[in-house]
Structure formats: C-alpha cells, structure tokens
Amino acid sequence: xxxxxxxxxxxxxxxxxxxxxxxxxxxxxxxxxxxxxxxxxxxxxxxxxxxxxxxxxxxxxxxxxxxxxxxxxxxxxxxxxxxxxxxxxxxxxxxxxxxxxxxxxxxxxxxxxxxxxxxxxxxxxxxxxxxxxxxxxxxxxxxxxxxxxxxxxxxxxxxxxxxxxxxxxxxxxxxxxxxxxxxxxxxxxxxxxxxxxxxxxxxxxxxxxxxxxxxxxxxxxxxxxxxxxxxxxxxxxxxxxxxxxxxxxxxxxxxxxxxxxxxxxxxxxxxxxxxxxxxxxxxxxxxxxxxxxxxxxxxxxxxxxxxxxxxxxxxxxxxxxxxxxx
Numbered sequence: 001x002x003x004x005x006x007x008x009x010x011x012x013x014x015x016x017x018x019x020x021x022x023x024x025x026x027x028x029x030x031x032x033x034x035x036x037x038x039x040x041x042x043x044x045x046x047x048x049x050x051x052x053x054x055x056x057x058x059x060x061x062x063x064x065x066x067x068x069x070x071x072x073x074x075x076x077x078x079x080x081x082x083x084x085x086x087x088x089x090x091x092x093x094x095x096x097x098x099x100x101x102x103x104x105x106x107x108x109x110x111x112x113x114x115x116x117x118x119x120x121x122x123x124x125x126x127x128x129x130x131x132x133x134x135x136x137x138x139x140x141x142x143x144x145x146x147x148x149x150x151x152x153x154x155x156x157x158x159x160x161x162x163x164x165x166x167x168x169x170x171x172x173x174x175x176x177x178x179x180x181x182x183x184x185x186x187x188x189x190x191x192x193x194x195x196x197x198x199x200x201x202x203x204x205x206x207x208x209x210x211x212x213x214x215x216x217x218x219x220x221x222x223x224x225x226x227x228x229x230x231x232x233x234x235x236x237x238x239x240x241x242x243x244x245x246x247x248x249x250x251x252x253x254x255x256x257x258x259x260x261x262x263x264x265x266x267x268x269x270x271x272x273x274x275x276x277x278x279x280x281x282x283x284x285x286x287x288x289x290x291x292x293x294x295x296x297x298x299x300x301x302x303x304x305x306x307x308x309x310x311x312x313x314x315x316x317x318x319x320x321x322x323x324x325x326x
Contacts, residue, residue, distance in 0.1 A: 010054065011028050012028065015073065016099075017098075018094035019087070019093075019094040021069055021074065021075040021091065022074065024067045025046075025064060025065070026053065027062065028063050029061055029062045033059070034103065034104055034128060035061070035062045035105070036052075036056050036061050036063050036323070037104050037106050037107070038107050038108070039092070039109070039116055041108075041109045041110020042240075043181075044110070045223075046072060047220075047227075048309060049063075051313075052308060053065060055316040056316070059320060064099065070238055070239070071235055076232075076234070076235035078234075079238075080241035083238040084245055084249055085250065086122075088118070088239075089115065089119050092115070093119075103126055103127070104126065104128060105130075105323045105326070106119065106128075106130045106131070107319055108130075108131075109133040113132050116130055117132070117137050118250075120260040121250075121253055121258060124259050129326040130261065131265065131319045132264045132265070133266070133307055133315070134265075134307060139286075139290050140253065140255075140256075146243050153276075159193075159194040166237075166241065169233075169237065173202065176203070176204065180210065182224045182225045182228065183221060184202055186216060186309075187211075187216065193275045257290060258293070261295055261322075262294045262295065263294075263295055263298070263319075264296070264297045266300070267310070269303060272305065282297060283297070296322070
C-alpha cells in the first residue's frame with residue numbers, strides 16, 4: 001500500500017484473475033453494508049472514483065473500483081473482439097464472485113454507464129440498484145448498426161466514428177501528447193456532438209497551457225496520464241471498436257426493458273446530454289418506457305461530463321440517498 005495521490009493511504013489494491021484476465025481492483029472499507037461497485041469510463045481508471053471510495057467507506061460500505069480490461073493495471077487483450085459487452089459484464093460478475101459478493105449496488109459513468117446498462121440487462125438478479133452517471137440507456141435499433149447510424153447522422157468526424165480505425169486516433173494522440181489529450185478531454189465543456197476532424201483532433205497551439213478547473217489538480221493529471229502513457233489508449237478505444245459487434249451479439253435483447261431500480265444523473269453542460277435527441281429521450285416517454293423502474297432524473301446545472309470528479313459531494317449525496325432505500 002502506498003500513499004501517493006494515485007494510491008491514497010486507505011485504499012487497498014490487489015490483482016485478481018477474473019474471466020481469464022488479470023484485473024487490478026482498488027477498494028476501501030469493510031463495513032456491514034453491501035458492496036458499491038464503481039465502474040469508470042474513457043479515458044479514466046479506478047482513480048476517477050477516489051472521492052467516492054473514501055466517502056462510501058466512511059458510511060460503512062465496501063467500495064470497489066476496478067480498472068476495466070484494457071485500462072490501468074488490468075490486462076489488455078489486443079483484439080477489439082475481446083471487448084464486447086459479454087466480456088466486460090463477465091469480468092465484473094467474475095470479480096464480484098471472487099470477492100464473495102452476491103448482490104451489490106452499481107454506480108457507473110461514461111462507458112462504464114453503458115456497461116452498467118448491459119450488466120442490468122444480463123444479470124438484474126445481481127444488482128440491487130443502479131446509479132447511472134451521464135449516459136442514458138440506448139435501446140438497440142434492430143435494423144441499423146450503431147456506428148453506421150452515427151456516421152449517417154453526425155458525419156465521419158464524429159468521435160466514435162474517428163475511433164474505429166485501429167492506430168489512427170492513437171497516432172494523433174501520440175502527436176499531441178498524452179498529458180495534453182487527457183487535459184483536453186477532462187476539461188472539455190463544449191456542447192455535443194463531439195467532433196474530431198482528422199489531423200486537428202487535439203491541436204493545441206505551441207506554448208499554450210490548458211488551465212485546470214478547481215476540481216482537477218496537476219497531481220490528478222499525473223495519475224491519469226501516467227497510466228495511459230504506460231498502457232496506451234488502444235484498450236479503451238477497443239470498446240468503441242466493438243460497438244457493432246455488441247449490436248450483433250444482443251439481437252436477442254431487442255426491445256428489452258431494464259428491470260432494476262435506477263437513478264440517472266447528468267450535467268446540463270455534458271456533451272452526451274447536449275447531443276441531438278438525448279434530452280428528448282431522457283425527458284420524454286422513451287427512457288421511462290425502456291427503464292420502468294427509473295425513479296429519478298437529476299440534471300445538475302453548470303456541470304460538465306466528468307460529474308463525479310467535478311461535484312463529488314453532491315454526487316455522493318445523490319448516490320447515498322438512492323441506494324440506502326434498497
């Protein structure tokens with residue numbers, strides 16, 4: 001156990017063999033209350049949940065935050081076909097089994113939120129309640145693959161489309177510098193849809209420093225960028241490259257409803273929330289129809305995408321107020 005910013009003193013780190021890979025897990029707390037499983041997004045690691053681990057362990061919960069496959073100190077298979085929803089949900093269920101946990105609370109953000117929806121879809125028997133941050137449920141369109149749909153609607157420069165070709169966006173990241181890219185992504189507040197024109201994706205004029213908001217320190221950037229400088233971005237990008245394969249693998253779940261209690265939280269400046277059609281889905285009849293146990297939708301004013309880092313105290317209160325009912 002170390003005491004750097006990346007590894008706060010009370011956080012316990014271990015590596016476990018789960019679902020055929022070696023997974024790094026950070027956890028804090030050993031109280032009598034159920035486990036809270038925190039699932040990160042892109043481009044993050046377990047460290048995105050540093051505020052939540054401390055808060056929920058102090059409330060008597062066992063707070064668990066893994067590095068997903070391809071991230072941090074967890075194993076990173078090479079092929080995008082090893083990053084499907086079945087692989088990643090399998091990792092998390094195997095992790096909970098390894099920790100001796102039957103049912104648990106789920107909190108997830110960004111790509112983790114998508115994985116959270118799949119987890120609730122495939123194994124609702126294991127999830128007591130789900131607090132979803134930033135990315136609402138996305139029902140499967142039976143006649144069009146998701147990347148084709150995004151390209152038709154948003155164009156070739158839409159970020160998910162730009163992420164599809166292996167090695168392409170990785171080269172632009174390398175040219176811009178890992179630290180600069182992490183800063184740009186974590187501090188970005190431009191309304192969606194996010195576009196990354198080829199050759200201009202992460203352009204920063206020479207000598208220009210990217211200012212950090214009060215909620216993000218240079219030490220935090222060191223933690224994230226150090227991890228990606230060592231690991232690379234390909235593992236995280238492979239989740240996007242498996243989206244069409246996920247579509248093929250989930251045909252049997254077309255028109256499925258999510259039957260887990262859910263609370264959805266998003267910032268009004270979030271790039272996902274401000275993308276065309278998302279607000280209409282979230283606040284119209286669609287979201288509630290697809291997620292009939294959706295209990296609450298919270299829109300936080302003046303808050304961007306990385307909501308659990310930007311407003312940790314408020315997010316912690318929202319999570320606790322919800323999960324303590326189950």
